[in-house]
Amino acid sequence: MPRRLVRIWLLQVKQMSRSSFEMMGAVLLPLLFATLAFYVLRAGTHPHALLGASIGAGLMGTWSTVLFGAGSAIDHQRWQGTLELIVAAPTPLIVVLLSLTLATTTVGIYSLVATMTWGAILFGVPLDLVHPAAFLVAIPATIVALATLGLLMASTFIVLRNANALANTGEFPIWLLSGVLVPVALLPTWVQPVSSLLAPTWGVRALREAALGGSPWRAIGACVLCAAVQLALAAVALRRVERRARDRATLALT
Amino acid sequence: MTARAWLRLVIVGGRISYRALFNWTSPLMYIPTLLVSPLLGTLFFAYLGRYAGGRDDTFYVLGNGLLAVAGPCVFGGMMALANERRYQTLGAVLGTPAPRGAILVGRAVPYVGNGLFTAVVVTTLAALMLRVSIRIADVPGLLLAALAAAASCTAFGLALGAIGMRVRDVWVISNTVWVSLWLVSGANVARSALPDWLEVVGGLLPISHGIDAARAIAGGSPAAGLIAREVALGAAWAAIATLLFRTFERSGRRHAALDRG
Numbered sequence: 001m002p003r004r005l006v007r008i009w010l011l012q013v014k015q016m017s018r019s020s021f022e023m024m025g026a027v028l029l030p031l032l033f034a035t036l037a038f039y040v041l042r043a044g045t046h047p048h049a050l051l052g053a054s055i056g057a058g059l060m061g062t063w064s065t066v067l068f069g070a071g072s073a074i075d076h077q078r079w080q081g082t083l084e085l086i087v088a089a090p091t092p093l094i095v096v097l098l099s100l101t102l103a104t105t106t107v108g109i110y111s112l113v114a115t116m117t118w119g120a121i122l123f124g125v126p127l128d129l130v131h132p133a134a135f136l137v138a139i140p141a142t143i144v145a146l147a148t149l150g151l152l153m154a155s156t157f158i159v160l161r162n163a164n165a166l167a168n169t170g171e172f173p174i175w176l177l178s179g180v181l182v183p184v185a186l187l188p189t190w191v192q193p194v195s196s197l198l199a200p201t202w203g204v205r206a207l208r209e210a211a212l213g214g215s216p217w218r219a220i221g222a223c224v225l226c227a228a229v230q231l232a233l234a235a236v237a238l239r240r241v242e243r244r245a246r247d248r249a250t251l252a253l254t
Numbered sequence: 255m256t257a258r259a260w261l262r263l264v265i266v267g268g269r270i271s272y273r274a275l276f277n278w279t280s281p282l283m284y285i286p287t288l289l290v291s292p293l294l295g296t297l298f299f300a301y302l303g304r305y306a307g308g309r310d311d312t313f314y315v316l317g318n319g320l321l322a323v324a325g326p327c328v329f330g331g332m333m334a335l336a337n338e339r340r341y342q343t344l345g346a347v348l349g350t351p352a353p354r355g356a357i358l359v360g361r362a363v364p365y366v367g368n369g370l371f372t373a374v375v376v377t378t379l380a381a382l383m384l385r386v387s388i389r390i391a392d393v394p395g396l397l398l399a400a401l402a403a404a405a406s407c408t409a410f411g412l413a414l415g416a417i418g419m420r421v422r423d424v425w426v427i428s429n430t431v432w433v434s435l436w437l438v439s440g441a442n443v444a445r446s447a448l449p450d451w452l453e454v455v456g457g458l459l460p461i462s463h464g465i466d467a468a469r470a471i472a473g474g475s476p477a478a479g480l481i482a483r484e485v486a487l488g489a490a491w492a493a494i495a496t497l498l499f500r501t502f503e504r505s506g507r508r509h510a511a512l513d514r515g
Contacts, residue, residue: 024426032433039443040299041306049305169286172294182301 004091008099009106016069016107025068030061030111031118037181038123051126054119055207056180059142061111063174063200066150069104070097071167074157083158084251093242094235097154098147105147112139134217135210141223142203148230149174149200155238158245178204199226260356267352268360275337276330276364288372292322296380299442309444311384316396316468317441319377321461323369323404324435328460330365331411332428335499336418344419345512348503358496362408369404370397388472395471402481403464406488410460413491416498419506431459440465460487 017023034057041053077083086096119125129135153170176182177191178200184192195201202223210216245251255263273279278287296318300311338344347357374397381388388396414431418424436442438456445453445462456462467480506512 019423024430028430029433032430032437036437036442037302039437039447040302040308169291169294172291172298176294176298176301182298182305186301186305 005095005099005102008096009103012073012100012103013106016103026061026065026107026110027114029064030058030115033057033060034115034118035122038119038125042123050119050123051128051211052208053181054116054125055112055211056204057119058112058115059146059178059180059200059204059207060171060175061115062105062108062143063146063150063180064171065108065111066101066104066146067153067167067170067174069107070101070150070154071157073097073100073104074154078252081252087242087246087251094151094238097151097234097238098231101147101150101154104150105143108146109139109143129211130213131210131216134220135207138203138206138210138216138220138223141220141227142200142207145199145203145223145227145230148227148234149198152230152234152237155234155241158238158241158251174198174200177201180204197226199223199230202226255353255356260353263352263356264360264363266360267357268363271334271361272364275333275341277333277337278326288322288325288368289375292318292325292372292376293379293383295436296322296376297383299436300380300384303442312386312472313469314442315377315380315384315386316472317439317465319380320373320400320403320465320468321435321439321441322372322376323400323407323464324432324461326368326372327365327404327407328411328414328432328435329428330368331362331408331413331495332415332418332424334361334365335412335415336424339419339512344506348507348512354496354499354503358412358492358499362405362412362492365408365411366401366404369407370400373400373404392471395477396468399464399467399471399477399481399484402467402484402488403461406460406464406484406491409488409491409495412495413498416495416502419499419502419512435459435461438462458487460484460491463487 016026034054037053037057038050041049074083077086087093089096116125116127120127153167157167176187177184177195178198179187179195180200184195184201187195200223202219206216206219206223208214209219278284296315299318300314303309303311303314338347377388377396377400380386411428414424414428417427421427434455438445438448438452438459439462440456441461445456445466448456461484463480463484467477467484470477470480503512
């Protein structure tokens, strides 16, 4: 199973690296997000939040890549007529989709590195990390958190005609709820419990606390735990959605 | 061609192309993509503004409310031409003797109306949610600013769509422009706070003067000049769209590459 996971992951990374759309999303958008965040925050009274903005903008880019990657991966399989073959193959569908989503997050890791470098070079944001070891551990934990959330959303894409277009709507809710740029504490009180159920919220907190100071290890633990729950939910949702699509013969829906 | 036939082509042709080519017509796609997403975007930037402590909610509601026209207008205008190629129908459309002006105008009109509707819904809901008050007396002016922005965005979208008659993946361009507008249009950062070259870029892209006009109206300042500037910019983009459409039509015919996917 791990070998299949790696092979599918590698194939998807290769395919994405040849798509100008995917590459534009991965390379350019995080820099635009970072520039926007820097200008908004620099215009305000929180210039010390710029390192947090670098990290947040990187995660915005990662989430966009995951979301569009997951949406377009399913759309592409459908347009190429390979979705039925994937479902019919003995490899569990969740393994295929997890590999595809992990491939998009792999490209998304660049976002984090790029926005932090961009911030340091263009806006003079210092890269002084308070807990560098925790930061290095928090990165893969957050990436897995985003990947499993993307997987959960991707399971619904299978029954939708224009999954890629609907992916547009998934950006802002997660950016808001997970506190990538705006601390969750500033959101309305009723939103905060919802935020705490999302693995990326803990990932963002872990990265911020590792970079700016705090106790990141607890947030890393919560992030991994929530990611595991997201993965389990995705597996259940995927099984149901796959069954429904096969029952109704709607896999090839275009 | 008679005026009646020309008008028929605009209305009937525009309606059919809208239903056939706009990817987001079903309520399941329309509401989340064109209404919920920009509304959440407005809330996101308003909260970011609160955290930053710079501008008030009105700044973000008016900026992003107007920016909401970019979804249906820029992407819609682009789909109105580029999707013909995707669905392999461009050859059939260009094989007809229909005047190209009527084809372009017919395709633009539904998106302008769509953009205006989106701006009204998003601005109203965002204002209600964030408790931003908009004076009733300002509404006609704001509608006019949104209409001008919708028209110029659609013209810009058609120009991108015309490029899509030649380029394989025009979504790369439209998505980059879309996110760039968050930055350079002035919706979230005052254009005067940007570097000079970015301010110039923002001024050449649609919406920025419309947003300035909306804020001027809300602030009680005259905005006729800003709206006129947005309309003039839209006219310029419409001229560019027509030029690109004719150029790529000619070269597509010559190289038999109209429907090359």
